[in-house]
């Protein structure tokens with residue numbers, strides 16, 4: 001396999017045990033280790049988890065997941081060194097109003113995280129969801145382009161990795177809703193392109209290795225062909241691309257029809273196939289792997305007319321009982337590990 005296949009993992013499920021017809025079994029850990037070669041801690045490496053208060057550092061949960069990955073021959077994809085949105089920034093940082101003091105804290109925190117994991121994390125979402133979002137950190141550190149805090153985070157992380165001798169560790173810019181091309185110059189996909197083009201053409205360039213496309217969608221989301229067009233423009237800047245958080249929400253029906261499951265299968269197929277067609281695409285990661293545990297069940301769109309959280313999004317490759325869904329076979333076929341379309345549910 002030339003591409004990595006990853007899954008985001010919630011650490012506390014790794015020790016969970018499910019009831020099966022043949023007795024209790026650790027299906028979460030087993031399925032993960034059997035099917036994926038990259039593990040992304042869904043929450044445990046976030047600054048808010050690792051460094052919740054000025055005094056506290058908390059690496060235990062993340063370390064346990066790194067150990068699990070190493071025991072099972074999986075690589076670790078780190079998420080994330082810097083997430084400059086107010087609700088993902090620690091209170092003690094939001095309370096700092098002096099730019100130099102805030103910058104010093106962010107530099108220290110980024111260095112400490114990189115140093116702690118060293119070469120055990122192969123690739124980092126160095127910066128997550130920064131473009132277009134106003135907020136405290138950007139207001140203080142964004143500078144004239146609005147994104148000097150992003151450039152700083154990449155430079156600091158790269159510098160620390162170089163000092164440690166981990167030159168092979170890759171640094172990604174990761175964002176959502178950037179898969180589909182748009183003619184609107186204000187669309188996030190174009191803002192990201194503009195920022196990364198600026199970074200690539202500075203001397204010295206800002207050391208971004210690649211772009212992570214989260215790819216949280218429904219059936220109407222960007223097709224593989226649309227995404228390939230977006231990806232190619234970034235590849236032309238000298239960047240790699242990866243799908244980092246893929247899931248495909250099937251809506252609110254409690255029981256999904258075969259048609260819906262087939263549509264999901266074909267959507268997964270198209271996206272993974274697009275990655276296969278791009279030599280600069282490093283791989284695909286899904287945000288979870290069993291429909292039993294998905295962030296979408298807790299997600300409340302809370303807009304006008306919203307029906308609240310959806311208990312049945314069924315966005316992933318394995319169902320609530322860890323059985324392989326048609327979507328699983330769609331991915332397998334795109335990876336050329338299966339020659340038929342696979343079951344239609």
Ligand code: G3I
Nearest residue numbers: 010042043046079088128129176214216245287294295296
């Ligand atoms: O662990 C606490 C629990 O003790 C407490 O009772 C409960 C009450 O709210 O909260 C629990 O923490 C939650 C945590 O997930 C663990 O489940 C947080 O509130 C909740 O905000 C957090 O949500 C995560 C979210 O990022 C924000 O960090 C989701 O699990 C995680 O899947 C989601 O992942 C994001 C990526 O990082 C970035 N891209 C989008 C993606 C999906 O939203």
